[in-house]
Amino acid sequence: MEQDEGRERAVGGPEVGSPAAGVVHSLSQRHETLATVESLTGGLLAASIVEIAGVSGVYQGGLVVYATELKAELAGVPAELLAERGPVDPDVAAALAEGGRRRCGADWGLATTGVAGPEPQDGKPVGLVYVAVAGPKGGEVRQLDLDGGRDHVRSAAVTEALRLLAERIRAADAEDAEAEEAAGTARAAEAGTAGAGRR
Numbered sequence: 177m178e179q180d181e182g183r184e185r186a187v188g189g190p191e192v193g194s195p196a197a198g199v200v201h202s203l204s205q206r207h208e209t210l211a212t213v214e215s216l217t218g219g220l221l222a223a224s225i226v227e228i229a230g231v232s233g234v235y236q237g238g239l240v241v242y243a244t245e246l247k248a249e250l251a252g253v254p255a256e257l258l259a260e261r262g263p264v265d266p267d268v269a270a271a272l273a274e275g276g277r278r279r280c281g282a283d284w285g286l287a288t289t290g291v292a293g294p295e296p297q298d299g300k301p302v303g304l305v306y307v308a309v310a311g312p313k314g315g316e317v318r319q320l321d322l323d324g325g326r327d328h329v330r331s332a333a334v335t336e337a338l339r340l341l342a343e344r345i346r347a348a349d350a351e352d353a354e355a356e357e358a359a360g361t362a363r364a365a366e367a368g369t370a371g372a373g374r375r
Contacts, residue, residue: 178224189278195338196224203234203284208312208339211271212238213251215263215289216305221334236280241272251287262298266317269306273298274329277310285310292319292329303329307337309344313351316344351359 204211212221222238225231239250244263247253252275261268269289277285284293290305291297303322309315318340322329 182255182305189329193208194228194249195342196336197228199338199342199345200225200228200231200234201203202349203228206345206348207288207366208234209236209281210234210284210286211236211276211282213285213287214238214240215272215287216292216328217241217246217288217333217373218242220330221286221288221337223334224338234361236282239276239279239324246287247272247289250279252279262300264300264304266319269308269317270310270315273308273310283312284344285315285357286337288327288333288337290333297317305329305336307333307340309337309341311344311349314365316340 196366199210208295210225212225214221219238219240222235222240234297239246241251244258247263248255249260251272253271257265257267257271269287270286272289273285275285276282276287285308287308287310288305291300291302293302296302303320303324305320305322306317307320308317318336318338320333322332324332
């Protein structure tokens, strides 16, 4: 057990109530890694992840790309996409997640972009947020329409990004289990055929 600011946790074990802990634990079990790319959350997502004891085997690192041009320069988002759509866009979110995954050499990338307020941005309303995940077998983008002040929008974006990643990991676990079951069935059938041939 490790002590972390007065709370005792098993290394890699989830802390009750922490969405980041569940994700870190699941990725540790899968021996997979994570990178983050953040715009509106400005490092909050990374901070929530590195609070978890035992995270060093999972978290590769992250990028905070608040300025639009850095989304292209550091995260590899196509400049023409940013010019055409602006930074608050589902395709930009997807490109951020994939760019972070590639640039940081991780299995999974997790990204946030949106308008935290207090004013609308480029015609996009306060509370419009996109969170995106990119994984070994593709990705997903989720649109959020969040209420509340700036701090609430940013913290809710972190929670929803982690929730989306957790869902994708569970789906990958289910796919892996199905593939293993199918492989086991195929091996059993082959063994049966081979045995029948020796009679």
